[in-house]
Amino acid sequence: MADTSVSYKCPKCGAPLTFLPGHNHVTCEFCDAKISIAEMDALYAQKEEQAAQAAEKAEEKEAQWNTENAGSAWDGAETAHMMIQTCSSCGAELVSDGNTMATQCAYCGSPNMIPRRFDGMLRPDYVIPFKKTKEDAIAALKEFYKGKKLLPKAFRDENRIKEIQSMYVPFWLFDAQVSASMDFSAETRSRRDTADEIITETSHYRCERSGEMTFRGIPVDASKRLDDKYMDSIEPFDYSELRPFSAAYFTGHLADKFDVDVKESLPRADTRLTASVIHALSKTVSGYDSTAPSGSSKIRKQSGDVRYAMMPVWILTTNYQGKPYTFMMNGQTGKFVGADLPKDTFKEYVYPLIPSALVFAVLFWLGRLMFNL
Structure with a gap:
């Protein structure tokens, strides 16, 4: 027994x-x-x-993500004047209309782009059109360079700045209805002084939270070549400006073909969904000096749908001394993110010596002046 x-x-x-x-x-x-x-x-x-x-x-069986309705097939008339440009260096495939040519690869900076006929791309459901112009992107990049005294002149060159390109980036947008519950530990602390000692009293609490939540448009980018840290940094996009997709939005811009299919994106979508649920429940635990999750969260997805959308991004990848440097700007909001910048080794060595040299020159001049009196 x-x-x-x-x-x-x-x-x-x-x-x-x-x-x-x-x-x-x-x-x-x-x-x-x-x-x-x-x-x-x-x-x-x-x-x-x-x-x-x-x-x-x-x-009870948890609902699975419905991936069947994300994207659709193209109409032949839509793609008649579209082409794909393939980078011979990194293999990136960028879509454009017949009149727009990529001057260089947006991902590795290589100028070797090979055009071919359009094929094999899922038609997006939605698109957020570009609001920020090339002039806006150049101004943001110059502002990012501003004050960087050790930046090499060749890197700052105007020609490099003008190579910034507009590109639609593929995203899977996940919509979910979830029920969730979670426990939190919380503390309040009070202090009182007596004649002999200081007494700190700590009270401990367990807080239970549960509820139902709806999430719309949890974004997961669908490009392996885009660093997730960059894409996360230029979020959020304003989904109120999502428009039903039309190939006309591609005119004058590049578009990346997705190379992370929707099923590959599910783990990241689940991770972001869980983080969003925990954040939402955490905000309801207030009035304490400190709080922390305790135990595991229970999250059950009641429904989950996926949409395929294109988001506007200004991007520049420039090579300097064999290393690529990437800069991105949200083409809707103007939020900008850039790589760590290179340093001119000569300037890095000389600039710290300038104050000392000036002090030495002043002291030398004062010494000569005193000697001549």
């Missing part, structure tokens, strides 16, 4: 409880709370009921 042991914990702070002989209550070893046996029975009966309900819910 199997033995079953039950660990009773303090409902206030979670520490172990102890039954002292001769008493009709249990005592918390940590916060000194005293709880009657009747209260403990009622509390754990409630816990057992909640656990049973949770087990029933866990047995």
